[in-house]
Structures are given as C-alpha cells and as structure tokens.
Amino acid sequence: MAWPMSDDDEEIILADLNDEELVQQMFDDLYDGLKEEIEESVHILLERGWEPYRILTEALVGGMTIVGNDFRDGILFVPEVLLAANAMKGGMAILKPLLIATGAPRMGKMVIGTVKGDIHDIGKNLVSMMMEGAGFEVVDLGINNAVEKYLEALETEQPDILGMSALLTTTMPYMKVVIDTMKEKGIRDDYIVLVGGAPLNEEFGRAIGADAYCRDAAVAVETAKQFVARKHNQGVAR
Amino acid sequence: MTDALTALLQERDWLMADGATGTNLFNMGLGAGDAPELWNVDAPEKIRALYASAIDAGSDLFLTNTFGGNAARLKLHDAQSRVRELNRAGAEIGRELADKAGRPVVVAGSVGPTGEIMAPMGALTHAAAVEMFHEQAEGLKDGGADVLWLETISAPEEYRAAAEAFALAGMPWCGTMSFDTAGRTMMGMTSSDMVAMVEKLPNPPIAYGANCGVGASDLLRTVLGFAAQGSERPIISKGNAGIPKYVDGHIHYDGTPELMADYAVMARDCGATIIGGCCGTMPEHLEKMHEALSTRPRGPRPTLDEIAETLGGFSSASDGTGDDAGPARRRTRRRA
Numbered sequence: 001m002a003w004p005m006s007d008d009d010e011e012i013i014l015a016d017l018n019d020e021e022l023v024q025q026m027f028d029d030l031y032d033g034l035k036e037e038i039e040e041s042v043h044i045l046l047e048r049g050w051e052p053y054r055i056l057t058e059a060l061v062g063g064m065t066i067v068g069n070d071f072r073d074g075i076l077f078v079p080e081v082l083l084a085a086n087a088m089k090g091g092m093a094i095l096k097p098l099l100i101a102t103g104a105p106r107m108g109k110m111v112i113g114t115v116k117g118d119i120h121d122i123g124k125n126l127v128s129m130m131m132e133g134a135g136f137e138v139v140d141l142g143i144n145n146a147v148e149k150y151l152e153a154l155e156t157e158q159p160d161i162l163g164m165s166a167l168l169t170t171t172m173p174y175m176k177v178v179i180d181t182m183k184e185k186g187i188r189d190d191y192i193v194l195v196g197g198a199p200l201n202e203e204f205g206r207a208i209g210a211d212a213y214c215r216d217a218a219v220a221v222e223t224a225k226q227f228v229a230r231k232h233n234q235g236v237a238r
Numbered sequence: 239m240t241d242a243l244t245a246l247l248q249e250r251d252w253l254m255a256d257g258a259t260g261t262n263l264f265n266m267g268l269g270a271g272d273a274p275e276l277w278n279v280d281a282p283e284k285i286r287a288l289y290a291s292a293i294d295a296g297s298d299l300f301l302t303n304t305f306g307g308n309a310a311r312l313k314l315h316d317a318q319s320r321v322r323e324l325n326r327a328g329a330e331i332g333r334e335l336a337d338k339a340g341r342p343v344v345v346a347g348s349v350g351p352t353g354e355i356m357a358p359m360g361a362l363t364h365a366a367a368v369e370m371f372h373e374q375a376e377g378l379k380d381g382g383a384d385v386l387w388l389e390t391i392s393a394p395e396e397y398r399a400a401a402e403a404f405a406l407a408g409m410p411w412c413g414t415m416s417f418d419t420a421g422r423t424m425m426g427m428t429s430s431d432m433v434a435m436v437e438k439l440p441n442p443p444i445a446y447g448a449n450c451g452v453g454a455s456d457l458l459r460t461v462l463g464f465a466a467q468g469s470e471r472p473i474i475s476k477g478n479a480g481i482p483k484y485v486d487g488h489i490h491y492d493g494t495p496e497l498m499a500d501y502a503v504m505a506r507d508c509g510a511t512i513i514g515g516c517c518g519t520m521p522e523h524l525e526k527m528h529e530a531l532s533t534r535p536r537g538p539r540p541t542l543d544e545i546a547e548t549l550g551g552f553s554s555a556s557d558g559t560g561d562d563a564g565p566a567r568r569r570t571r572r573r574a
Contacts, residue, residue, distance in 0.1 A: 028568070028570035029570075031568050031570050032570050066568065070567065070568065074419070074420030074421075074422075074554060074556075074558070075566070075567050075568075076426075076567065077419065077422065077424070077425055077426025078359075078392075078419075078424050078425050078426065079359050079393075079425055079426060080426070082355070082359040082360070083358075083359060086359075116271060117269070117271035118271060119271060119273075119311075119314045119315075120353070121353065122353060122355070122424075125355070143314065144271050144314075168260075171271070198418070216419075
C-alpha cells in the first residue's frame, strides 16, 4: 500500500498524498474518529478543485459506509461510531454551505421521534447521529410523540422519511396508530416510514404497514439510502 | 457491620432475586409513558403488591421501584426535584415488607442508567453523573435499602461513576450490565472486560453480573464468560423471560415458567449465585424458578450447545471473548 500503516511512526502529511491515497486516508481517519484530520482533508480536496458533492459521496459517505458495515457486523460499537459521526459532521460543516450554493442533490431529510408513551431515546439519538453522519438532514422530535406531533412535523418539514422508535413492548403498537392515521389522511405513500427499537422485528414492521424495520442505526442508514434512491428513480418530486 | 446481602451469601450458596418490575406494573395499570417511580408516593399499595409478589414467590432479595429515579430520567416527567423523595419512598415500602417477611429478605435499591451518553462522545460529564447517582443513592439509603443495585448499564464510564457515587453514600452495592449487542453491551464491553473493570474498582460490588439483554440463552453465555475469568466474586444472572413477540396486536414474552425454571438451574450451573429474572418475568415464573432451584440437583457447567438446545439459540455467533472473538477491525494508522 502506498500510505503508511500503523506500525510506521512517521507522521502522515495529508497534503503530500495524491487524491486516491488521500481518500483512503480519510476512510481510515473517519474510522478512527479524527475530526481535525477529516476537516483538513476536506479543505485539501476543495483546493484541488473537487466538487463538494464528490467529496461528500466519495470520501465522507464512502468512509462512513465502512464504519456502518463494521458496526452492523459487531466489529465496531457505539463509542467508535459516535466519534466517526462526529468527525463526519466536522467535514459536513465545511461542505454544507457549498453544497447548497452549488445546488447539489440532497441526501434526504428525516423526521424522527420516539412514539407516545415511550420515554426512551438512546436508540433514536444514535440513529439521528448516524443519519447526520451519512449526510442526511435530521429533525428530531424527541420522546413521547403523539400522532398530531408527527403529522405537524411532516407538514412543516416535508421530509423524505419518517422514523419512529419505541423501546417498550407496550408502546410499539402506537406506531400503527400513526401509520393508520397517515393512511386515513391519504399521505402514507408520500413518505418512507422506517421503524426501529429493541423489541421490534421485521414481522412487526410489515404487520403495521411500515416500509421497513431497521435493526440498528447502521441498518437504518443503509435502508434510508436505498429507499431515497428508489424514490428519486421513480421521479417523485418533493 | 456486615450488610444483609453479604450475611445471606455467607449462609447460602444460591439466592433468588426478583423478576420484572415494568412488566408487572403495566399489568397493574401503569400508563405507557408514565414514570413508575411516582407510584411510590401516589399508589404505594400497588408497589407493596409488586414487592409482596416477589417475596411470596420465594425471592431472597427484591429490587425497589426506583430504576428511573435519577434526575436525568425524572426530568422527562418534570420530577427532577423529587429524586430524594421518590427513592426514599420506594425503599421505605420495601423495608416495611422485608422486615415482616419472617425470613431474611434483602431490599436492593434499584439504580438504572441516566439514559445520557457520557463524555467525550456525549454531553454527560463524569462529575455530573456521580452527582446524579449520589443523590439517588442517598434517597435509597434514607428509605432503608440494604444495598444499592445498579442495573442495565451499557457504558463502563457510567458503571464507574455509579460506583464512585455509592462510595460517597457509604453503601454496599451490586451492579449488572446489559449485554444486548452481539453478546456485548451497546458500548462494546464484553463479559471479560467487565470482570477486569469490576476487579479494578476501589469499592468493588458485593456481586456483579448481567441483566436484561436479549434472551435467557445469551444471558447464560455472558455468565459463562464471567465465570471463565476465575473471579471469586458472586455472579448475578437476571435474564428476560424469553424474547418479546408481537402476536395478533399484543406483545408477549415467549419464555414460559417452565423454561425460566430450566434457565434458573442452568444459570446456577454456569456459575451464578444470585439468580432472578428481568422483563417478562412474572410471579408464576418466579415460583417455578424457586421450586427448581430448591429441588433440582446441581449439575456440571453446561456447554453453549446445551444452553441453545434447552433455552433456544443465541443472537450472535460470537460474544467477543476467547479465541473466537469475531472478525477484526480495519487496520488504520492510529491503532494496530
């Protein structure tokens, strides 16, 4: 490999790496949660004339995909993922105004919240952080959300995705109440509905009419990407 | 003075803890989203019934209804100013029932996680966590808890902060973590990591172990992981009554009383000394568990295959311990 490995004490000068090496190094640095290094690399690629959208997709999202896969496979755990997402956010903060200015396509937007009756939020917070880490815009409604609260947020935020979380077996059926209400209002199919939480499973997700059940935050990100891509391919305008 | 739990452990080679708190309270009409701790003051007769159900089923110790009784959790119900009061009340009811049980029963003051992510990943500092746990510990001590009982913890930082707080309160304690992610805690801690952490604490717990998590099988794999470390410290096993299933619009746990009886005996054979249940474990489960622990002989330490055969399969191929620790992480410049 062209870039130094861990047993090499020599300090890596990011600016000395060619584009391909630098992107590989960014994958490593996201993996290690090195925010400052990611910010520096983003600046270097911008100076080299990379489009902001290309930096986002090839370097940052590419790197976070590796993190997400290793989280899914039980190799990395929450602390590492949070540090990686934090490094990613550092890079995103630089890119965000440029992405808007250049009219680059958005990754997508998600409204997320824990359902009524449920006060648990760690799982939901992890999904929020990882979705932001993957470049999505996230509006977090917090805990204990009644159906009206979700509908209001869908109206004002116009997201691509609605995410609902529940940790209690007593509160997970409320997700069906929200989906049924969306159906009654004729807006169910305007949104991708993802559900998650420890006691849920795929069978439950199907039974209540969600688009998908997401086992963990990494799966949520992958699922969101797939559904948003499918939606764009169908040419649904939002 | 020897605390009540240590005294019991000197006499007996196994103790039975209690079962579910939340599942039982929901059955008594607790509304979804309500803070169970408020019932310590608003509906003490129901909390009395909860504790009595564990004592009647033969439990040697039970946990107080104070799991979410720290300031961070009570804040969600705007009750953060009532930490001391609610914890004291929860422990007082327990003291009253334990004292008239006619046999030694330990009141264990339940302390659950703050629900916050600790620094540097999250916003909760060590000092703030210690302060919150200390406040709760003092309330439980005021109410007459024999020991404090930390449970369902994922982050080693949080476990250590609670230990420090319990030292400030001058209370003996026990502490369990929840191993729910590929055999580790959500924060990546393995069973063997936990033993190493516990043994390094300046005020180690009387007993340590695992609670909640996935199903009874996973929990016993974790207990085997503890036992393999060779510590003499008593091990706690509090597993869920199977796995929650959604059937015809209702949720139920698939673990029968008979399965939990097998689990209890296997937990003891795996090396656990304090054995109880967690979510979904009702009085009828506890009764069968107590009967099994009292009447069935001890057996050899079960293998993973035997556990899977009796209690069901595991949620992941590996639990991150031993030679088969799973796939390796990506090699980067910073960490080998």
